[in-house]
Amino acid sequence: xxxxxxxxxxxxxxxxxxxxxxxxxxxxxxxxxxxxxxxxxxxxxxxxxxxxxxxxxxxxxxxxxxxxxxxxxxxxxxxxxxxxxxxxxxxxxxxxxxxxxxxxxxxxxxxxxxxxxxxxxxxxxxxxxxxxxxxxxxxxxxxxxxxxxxxxxxxxxxxxxxxxxxxxxxxxxxxxxxxxxxxxxxxxxxxxxxxxxxxxxxxxxxxxxxxxxxxxxxxxxxxxxxxxxxxxxxxxxxxxxxxxxxxxxxxxxxxxxxxxxxxxxxxxxxxxxxxxxxxxx
Numbered sequence: 001x002x003x004x005x006x007x008x009x010x011x012x013x014x015x016x017x018x019x020x021x022x023x024x025x026x027x028x029x030x031x032x033x034x035x036x037x038x039x040x041x042x043x044x045x046x047x048x049x050x051x052x053x054x055x056x057x058x059x060x061x062x063x064x065x066x067x068x069x070x071x072x073x074x075x076x077x078x079x080x081x082x083x084x085x086x087x088x089x090x091x092x093x094x095x096x097x098x099x100x101x102x103x104x105x106x107x108x109x110x111x112x113x114x115x116x117x118x119x120x121x122x123x124x125x126x127x128x129x130x131x132x133x134x135x136x137x138x139x140x141x142x143x144x145x146x147x148x149x150x151x152x153x154x155x156x157x158x159x160x161x162x163x164x165x166x167x168x169x170x171x172x173x174x175x176x177x178x179x180x181x182x183x184x185x186x187x188x189x190x191x192x193x194x195x196x197x198x199x200x201x202x203x204x205x206x207x208x209x210x211x212x213x214x215x216x217x218x219x220x221x222x223x224x225x226x227x228x229x230x231x232x233x234x235x236x237x238x239x240x241x242x243x244x245x246x247x248x249x250x251x252x253x254x255x256x257x258x259x260x261x262x263x264x265x266x267x268x269x270x271x272x273x274x275x276x277x278x279x280x281x
Contacts (some may be wrong), residue, residue, distance in 0.1 A: 001025070001035045001131075004116045005138035008093050008154040012045045012142065017151070039131030040139035042124065043149045051248060053123040058101060061243035062129060065103040069230050069240075069270075074107040076226045076274055077161070077181060082111045084222060084276045085157050086177040093118055095155040095173065098144050098163025100126045102133025104183075105159060109134045115156075120144065148173055157181065162244070171217040171279050179276055180218060184210060186225070186271040193237070193268060197258050199246050207273060218277035226272050231265040240268075 003020050011018055011027035018025045018033075025033045025041055035041045053061075064070075081094075094112065096105040099119035109117045117137040119130045127139035142149050144164040150173040158174055161183040170180055185202045193199050203209070211220070232240065237259050241250060 001039060001041050002116070002136070002138045004136075005093065005118050008095075008116070008118055008150055009043070009140070010149050010151050012043045012147070012149045015147075036124075036128075038128040040124065040127035040141060042141040044122075044141055044143060045146060053100070053121075053126055055125040057243055057247055058123060058125040058129060060239045062101050062103075064236060064239040064243055065101070067236065069232065069236065070103075072226050072228055072270065073161075073183060073272055073274075074104050076224060077104055077159070077183060078107045078111050080222065080224060080274055080276055081108045081157055081159075081179070081181055084179040084181070085112070086175065086179070087156070093155055094157040094159070095150065096120065096159040096161070097148070097165065097170070098122075098160065099130060100161075100163075102130035102137055102139070104161045105130070105137055106134040108157070108159060109136055118150070120148065153178075165213075167214050167217045174279050176279060176281070179221070179278060182210070182275045182277065184273050184275070186227075186273055188269055189271040190240070191269050191271075192266070193240075196262060197237070197241055197246075197255065198250070199241065200249065210275075214277060216280075218279055220275060221278050222276035224274045226270065226274065228270050230268045230270050232268050233265050234259050234262070237262065237266060237268075 006020050011031050013031050014029045016027035016029050018027045023035050033041050093116040096119040099105045105119050119139045120142045121127050122143050124141050127141050130139040148169045153175045155173050156175050156178045158180045187202050187204050
């Protein structure tokens with residue numbers, strides 16, 4: 001946890017500013033939060049509303065991403081951040097909401113030599129890895145559905161990649177000239193695997209629903225689509241299913257049996273939309 005990042009954070013209980021005091025963060029009202037030896041700080045206010053990713057899910061995702069299967073997403077996101085960020089992104093901080101292991105955040109941070117990064121995720125196992133993803137990323141355990149533990153207008157860039165989103169809170173923490181970058185799956189993302197492996201379906205109207213939710217707080221300024229075909233062996237297919245929400249809906253032995261019936265390698269569609277938003281005045 002970097003001292004430079006602490007100034008952007010706020011106490012989750014009273015919204016007061018916090019300072020570093022040895023191995024803890026403290027606010028003026030006396031609330032204290034220990035910085036774990038792995039480098040992250042836990043700012044959860046209570047029990048989270050949804051399941052946090054397990055250690056196994058996080059390790060699986062780390063391996064899958066490290067193999068470069070989703071590199072086209074990371075590269076396109078970094079390029080869009082560079083094109084849309086105010087003043088190079090360095091005047092505030094680059095915040096990643098639901099950032100997991102920090103894979104996408106680290107790629108974006110490489111575009112901004114002077115930016116400070118703060119990643120938020122509900123999983124302590126994810127934030128342990130995120131704290132090591134980049135020298136200028138600090139990791140925080142917090143619930144994206146709850147009030148975000150950041151000061152008003154703290155961020156110049158906010159990332160939201162396959163993650164929960166609260167438009168009102170995202171608007172609050174973003175500077176007036178800042179940019180919010182959202183990555184969402186298209187309806188045919190991983191389409192070859194939906195029936196074959198019993199995956200969750202992406203709704204046909206997902207992009208329209210997202211636009212409706214954001215309309216009261218943001219205006220869209222750019223949209224890009226990333227589409228390619230991944231050639232995945234059976235190990236990568238298993239990782240892809242076990243690293244995310246589909247893991248909660250699978251039986252291990254049954255999944256492996258289904259994967260064994262697929263060709264190797266298996267061609268799988270990667271199809272996502274990147275949308276850039278500015279906050280409304």
